[in-house]
Amino acid sequence: MALRPKSQILMEEWGTTDPMRVFKLARASINAPNPPLETWTTMKLPYLAPSFTPDMHLPSLKELREATEKHSLHFVKTGLHPVCKIGNTIVKYGGAANVVEEAENILFLAEKRPELRLPTVLAVWIVLSELGTPVYCMMQNFIEGIQVRPENFKDLPIKAQDRICSKISSQIAYLQALPSEEYYGRVHGQGWVKAPLGINHATSTDVKTVSGPYYTYEEFTSALFRARDSQQAFGLMTEEWPPEYEERRAKFRSVFPDWEPNEPRFTWIDPKPANVIARPIKGDDGNEDWDVFLIDWEQCGWYPAWVQSFQVTHRWVFMYVDKNQAKDKSGIHPVVWYREDELLEGVRQHFDPNPDLDRVKKLQEADWGFF
DSSP states (O other), X not given: OOOOOHHHHHHHHHSOOOHHHHHHHHHHHHTOOOOOGGGTXXXXXXXXXXXXXXXXXXXXXXXXXXXXXXXXXXXSSOSSSOEEEETTEEEEEESSTHHHHHHHHHHHHHHHOTTSOOOOEEXXXXXXXXXXXXXXXXXXXXXXXXXXXXXXXXXSOHHHHHHHXXXXXXXXXXXXXXXOOSSBBBGGGBOBSSOOGGGOOOOSOSSOOOBOOBSSHHHHHHHHHHHHHHHHHHHSOSSSOOTTHHHHHHHHHTTSTTOSOOXXXXXXXXXXXXXXXXXXXXXTXXXXXXXXXXXXXXXXXXXXXXXXXXXXXHHOOOEEXXXXXXOOTTSOOOEEEOSHXXXXXXXXXXXXXXXXXXXXXXXXXXXXXXX
């Protein structure tokens, strides 16, 4: 598709070409209400799992906020969704639809991929904020173990690190072996209320729009291209496209059309180290082994098969600030990249040992990430 004038894209998406007006509309779209629940999820709320026991209760918003102050499970107490520990459970909550979508994903996978090591969804419910807006809440079991952050992981023996990566890779391979449902979208033939950045194009609407499902690879990449044009039109602070933009755009678009494999595969979209919980166990031979759980299933679903490997390459990053080394002239300790290629190869080994790194590099040069 030929490059449309920037002003035309802004007018079609936002109804105005004024940059400040677009900025305000974009900010407003973040807080736009979700569509009616029944139009974007099959879940009936409140949901209580069979394992929800009589000694449990659904905490109020006040209780959740108090628990977040005391037992926040975020690395910092900010983010899209607060996550807190209450007894032997954790609760994720917030105004975005992702909480419900994640619960629906986990319940789907618990049925279809029973050997996948996942959290258990105990309850999903809605409370109202002081403004009367819905706050979606999901309760899961608390998983004991080591969160695989670089500062924790680097101190483990190399053998243990490699074993954990292999276990992750085997689980992803098992996930990817789930028979395709022949569309790109969320579980049960649905789209995303808040799609990943790669296909998300915010527009000036009274309620959030649902992205997908897409029934061909061409439909999916068309959504991706529209999102890219929309985001660039909004982000580039020039009245019209800079002279070199059309060439950059053509180079970016050339990466996708024949990228294979591209059949729909269920994808763990955020495979970053912090979304893995590992704990030592005894193996069948009596030696030390590791049990590995994959957490955080927001925005997951059926994506082109190459997306999983791309996401691992893009998100599986082991870097940390080494406070044992001297500070630089700015007073900052150096950042260390830890076993970068070895760990990536370990996680990809069972499902995509030979990824198309040339395409990945081109997207990195374009400063593009799917999520």
